[in-house]
Amino acid sequence: MSTDADALATSGDAEYDYEQLGLVAGLEIHQQLDTETKLFCGCPTELREPEAADRRFNRRLHPTRSELGELDEAAVEESRVDREFVYLAYDTTCLVEEDDEPPRRVDEEALTVGLEIAELLGTTPVDRAHVMRKIVVDGSNTTGFQRTMLLASNGVVETGEGPVGIEDLMLEEESAQRVAETDHGVRYSLDRLGVPLVEIGTDPDIRSPVQARETAERIGMLLRSTGSVKRGLGTIRQDVNVSIAEGARVEIKGVQSLDDIDDIVRNEVRRQATLVEIADRLEERDAAVGELREVTELFAGTDSAVIESALAEGGTVRAVRLAGFDGLVGRELLPDRRLGTELADHAKRHGAGGIFHTDELPAYGITEGELAAVREQLPPDERSRPSSSALERRSTACLRRPAARTRTAPPSTCGRCPAPRGCTPRRTCPPSSPTPRQSRPRSF
Numbered sequence: 001m002s003t004d005a006d007a008l009a010t011s012g013d014a015e016y017d018y019e020q021l022g023l024v025a026g027l028e029i030h031q032q033l034d035t036e037t038k039l040f041c042g043c044p045t046e047l048r049e050p051e052a053a054d055r056r057f058n059r060r061l062h063p064t065r066s067e068l069g070e071l072d073e074a075a076v077e078e079s080r081v082d083r084e085f086v087y088l089a090y091d092t093t094c095l096v097e098e099d100d101e102p103p104r105r106v107d108e109e110a111l112t113v114g115l116e117i118a119e120l121l122g123t124t125p126v127d128r129a130h131v132m133r134k135i136v137v138d139g140s141n142t143t144g145f146q147r148t149m150l151l152a153s154n155g156v157v158e159t160g161e162g163p164v165g166i167e168d169l170m171l172e173e174e175s176a177q178r179v180a181e182t183d184h185g186v187r188y189s190l191d192r193l194g195v196p197l198v199e200i201g202t203d204p205d206i207r208s209p210v211q212a213r214e215t216a217e218r219i220g221m222l223l224r225s226t227g228s229v230k231r232g233l234g235t236i237r238q239d240v241n242v243s244i245a246e247g248a249r250v251e252i253k254g255v256q257s258l259d260d261i262d263d264i265v266r267n268e269v270r271r272q273a274t275l276v277e278i279a280d281r282l283e284e285r286d287a288a289v290g291e292l293r294e295v296t297e298l299f300a301g302t303d304s305a306v307i308e309s310a311l312a313e314g315g316t317v318r319a320v321r322l323a324g325f326d327g328l329v330g331r332e333l334l335p336d337r338r339l340g341t342e343l344a345d346h347a348k349r350h351g352a353g354g355i356f357h358t359d360e361l362p363a364y365g366i367t368e369g370e371l372a373a374v375r376e377q378l379p380p381d382e383r384s385r386p387s388s389s390a391l392e393r394r395s396t397a398c399l400r401r402p403a404a405r406t407r408t409a410p411p412s413t414c415g416r417c418p419a420p421r422g423c424t425p426r427r428t429c430p431p432s433s434p435t436p437r438q439s440r441p442r443s444f
C-alpha cells in the first residue's frame, strides 16, 4: 500500500500498489482514417445500414498451413467450433471485399496520412512498406487474414509518469463489422472491411492505470490533430494488454471509450490478483479436477426448469468433481464476475448450455438429494486425463500460476518477443529482443 494519503484519495488506486504487483501494460490503438477510398480497392469508406445490403453469401473457416508449414493454433482452436459466417455486400462494395478478386493498389491518401502520424509520434518510417498477412480466425475478414504494412517504428509519447515508447505503426485494412449472432455463427457487414486503419502499438512501458489512460489520450489527440481520421463511435478502438508479475498476460480487446481505460486496467489487475490467490489456496488444498461423467439419469424427474427443458431437447447432464475448490468457484473476481462465470463462459463456448457449481447449490430447482446422488457418482480422488473436456481444462488451469484467461489473445509463438505484446505473424520478431520484463505468459 502506498503511504501517500493524498495520492490515494485522488487517484482511486488505493486498493493495490501497482509497482509492488509488477503491473506491466501496453496499448494497441486502432484508428480508422477518413480517406476517399479503401486501402486496397476504389470503394468509398462510407458505412451502410445492413438493410441496404443487396446480396449475401456465406463462408466457413478451415485452417491451412502457412508458408512455413505451420498451423496457427488459434485458427485450429476456432475451427473446432462449427460456425458459419454470413457476409452482407452492398452497391458500395466490390469483389475485393468478397475475396473474389485480388487486392488492387495501396491507397495513396492513406499512406500520406499514415506517414504524417508517424512523424507526430516521433517514429522512424521504413524505407519500403510491404504488405503482410495477419491470420484472422473469427470470420471478420473474408480472406481469413488481415493485410497490414509496417510504416514506422521506435517513437515515444510523454506522460506525467514518464515516456512511453511507441513500438510500431502499422497501416492495415479494417475488419468487417459484426452485425448479428445467428443460430449457426455470425453475420458480418462488408461496408467497413478495407477501410484504412492505423494501428499504433506502445512498448510495455505503462505502470499504472492512470498512465494507461493518459497515454491513450495523448495518442488520440495526435491522431485527431491530422484532421484526417474518422470520428464517432467505433472509429477508434484500443486493445489493452495487462499483466502482473504472477499473473498471465491478458489482452482486453476493443475498448471504445478512453474514459474506461484506467478502470479496465484496475479491474484486470484485481481479477488476476484474485486468480493468483485462488491458485495459492488450491495448491494448499492439493486440489484436483476429476473426469467429466454423464449423470443425466439422476435428473430424470428433476424440478429444475433449466435442466428439464434441456433434457426435453435431447440434452445431457454431465458433472465433474473439482476437489478442493469448495467456496472458491463462487469467489468474486470482479463485480458480477466469479470464477464460476469464467468456467461457464469457457464451457459455453465449447457447446455446453451452462454450468451449475455446488457453491451455488442447492438452488434453481436442484435439490440436496440430487446433489448427493451426483457426488456419489464422482470418485473422490480422480484426476483428469490429458484428453479432457473444455471445462476440465479450464478448471485445471486454475491450479496453475499464472492463471490464464479465456479471452486471452493467442500466446506469442516466437519466444523472443517481450511481454505484454506477443508477436503475431505480421510482426517482425527480432533475432534478440529486449529481455522480457516478466516470465513468459501462459495460455491454455
Ligand SMILES: [Zn+2]
Binding pocket: 038, 041, 042, 043, 092, 093, 094, 095, 096, 097
Ligand atoms: Zn471494394
